[in-house]
Amino acid sequence: xxxxxxxxxxxxxxxxxxxxxxxxxxxxxxxxxxxxxxxxxxxxxxxxxxxxxxxxxxxxxxxxxxxxxxxxxxxxxxxxxxxxxxxxxxxxxxxxxxxxxxxxxxxxxxxxxxxxxxxxxxxxxxxxxxxxxxxxxxxxxxxxxxxxxxxxxxxxxxxxxxxxxxxxxxxxxxxxxxxxxxxxxxxxxxxxxxxxxxxxxxxxxxxxxxxxxxxxxxxxxxxxxxxxxxxxxxxxxxxxxxxxxxxxxxxxxxxxxxxx
Numbered sequence: 001x002x003x004x005x006x007x008x009x010x011x012x013x014x015x016x017x018x019x020x021x022x023x024x025x026x027x028x029x030x031x032x033x034x035x036x037x038x039x040x041x042x043x044x045x046x047x048x049x050x051x052x053x054x055x056x057x058x059x060x061x062x063x064x065x066x067x068x069x070x071x072x073x074x075x076x077x078x079x080x081x082x083x084x085x086x087x088x089x090x091x092x093x094x095x096x097x098x099x100x101x102x103x104x105x106x107x108x109x110x111x112x113x114x115x116x117x118x119x120x121x122x123x124x125x126x127x128x129x130x131x132x133x134x135x136x137x138x139x140x141x142x143x144x145x146x147x148x149x150x151x152x153x154x155x156x157x158x159x160x161x162x163x164x165x166x167x168x169x170x171x172x173x174x175x176x177x178x179x180x181x182x183x184x185x186x187x188x189x190x191x192x193x194x195x196x197x198x199x200x201x202x203x204x205x206x207x208x209x210x211x212x213x214x215x216x217x218x219x220x221x222x223x224x225x226x227x228x229x230x231x232x233x234x235x236x237x238x239x240x241x242x243x244x245x246x247x248x249x250x251x252x253x254x255x256x257x258x259x260x
Contacts, residue, residue: 001085005194006256008179009077012084015096015199015254019087084255088197099251101171101196102259104163106189112209113152114159118187120149158252159186160209163196172204172250179253189256197255203247 087093108114158174173196175186207213 001195001257002260003258004081004181004255005184005189005192005258006175006179006253007077007081007084007181008176008252008254009080011199011252011254013080015098016080016083016087019096088255097199098197098254099200101163101165101173101198101251102194104165104171104194104196106173106192106194107162107164108186108190109160109162109206109209111211112160113156113211113214114161114186114209116148116211117152117156117159118185120152123148160250161186161189162206162209162248163251170206170248172206172209172248173198174201174250174252175256193258194256195259196251196253198251198253200249201252202250204250205245205247 087096088098108118158176160172160174163171163173175189177186
């Protein structure tokens with residue numbers, strides 16, 4: 001790849017651990033060497049155990065200053081990235097559940113949590129969220145949009161986009177905001193021609209990506225309604241599905257970038 005846009009190093013590290021039946025020797029050596037190099041007193045204390053879990057923490061026998069710890073984390077991330085890229089070059093990378101998505105257009109579904117997250121910073125331009133009231137949308141009319149950005153940070157870890165290929169087939173791709181590099185944001189993904197690598201974790205209907213569905217406002221659904229939301233009712237003889245009733249694969253993205 002000539003440019004990395006997104007990399008979820010924790011998920012990548014899990015895959016590498018599974019491949020090697022434990023932490024790889026290359027990554028372990030890097031952790032020890034870098035931790036020793038950037039320690040203020042040149043020693044490694046009990047905090048090195050945190051490095052084996054890919055974390056950086058201060059300890060009484062080996063303190064790390066903020067600048068050096070950032071350099072250390074960058075070095076460790078790059079080591080994991082190169083190891084993961086090496087894995088992708090091997091033909092058997094799909095044995096670890098990895099899927100490649102290319103030539104797909106990424107879009108943020110309207111009224112989704114990803115959509116609200118992408119516009120939330122701009123809402124602060126307005127003096128008050130009252131300017132968004134009376135939208136004929138009962139969900140938006142009852143939300144303090146000025147605070148929604150902070151709420152989403154605590155309430156949601158992954159954000160869903162749609163990946164639509166040249167044949168019009170769709171998949172749901174999920175991104176962790178912590179994985180974006182070079183200060184890229186969700187809305188930047190719509191403008192790029194990306195190659196994605198990820199792991200299928202489930203399925204869902206496209207309509208269930210709406211913010212209203214995630215909040216699950218209203219009364220609990222009946223079993224019939226729940227079956228309809230799944231796009232399938234086992235008690236009905238005619239189970240022909242409309243295109244909108246087809247469940248889409250959910251792919252947690254590990255790496256996204258621009259191919260050479």
